[in-house]
Amino acid sequence: EAGVAQSPRYKIIEKRQSVAFWCNPISGHATLYWYQQILGQGPKLLIQFQNNGVVDDSQLPKDRFSAERLKGVDSTLKIQPAKLEDSAVYLCASSLLRNQPQHFGDGTRLSIL
């Protein structure tokens, strides 16, 4: 079975610019997660989708971050405008159902100059 696909793998932008990340979950997985992992820390959940509806976005900085999951499959995460503290790895994960084991992509490493 194909894993969770993420692109791009790396992105370098200047502060105040915008950036978008893309995630394609494992086929048939209803639940999709976006995590932020700052260097030296564990991943922090930003947003969780169940099909194309948001289940939990309590830790998403909504003034600059947005995410969507159209048609309940692929998802995009956007940052606009980016700040220096947004430098991190953004991980996407998916699971068959909400409490099932999560499968992670390799992440997008974002550097803000």
Added chain:
Amino acid sequence: KQEVTQIPAALSVPEGENLVLNCSFTDSAIYNLQWFRQDPGKGLTSLLLIQSSQREQTSGRLNASLDKSSGRSTLYIAASQPGDSATYLCAVRRNTGFQKLVFGTGTRLLVSP
């Protein structure tokens, strides 16, 4: 608010040693606890999942234990190998609310030949 702590932050051992990684959590109302492995530049790979009603899980050279009442879990790695070098993360899932995973900061393990 659930907080997860991992000790030590880094560990360096010679090949063949048995070792123990520690994870502690502040809220014992958990649904399950999971140990992950993260290689540099990669996503997370699930190693072991312990349900709240279980005391331990084993997979090959790995054994994870759970003491929910004291808020502790250990990951035991027998006969370590250089290929075990990675960052190990534990994560707990609450048994209420959105049941999101809360991660520790990880233990970076280096096994020398």
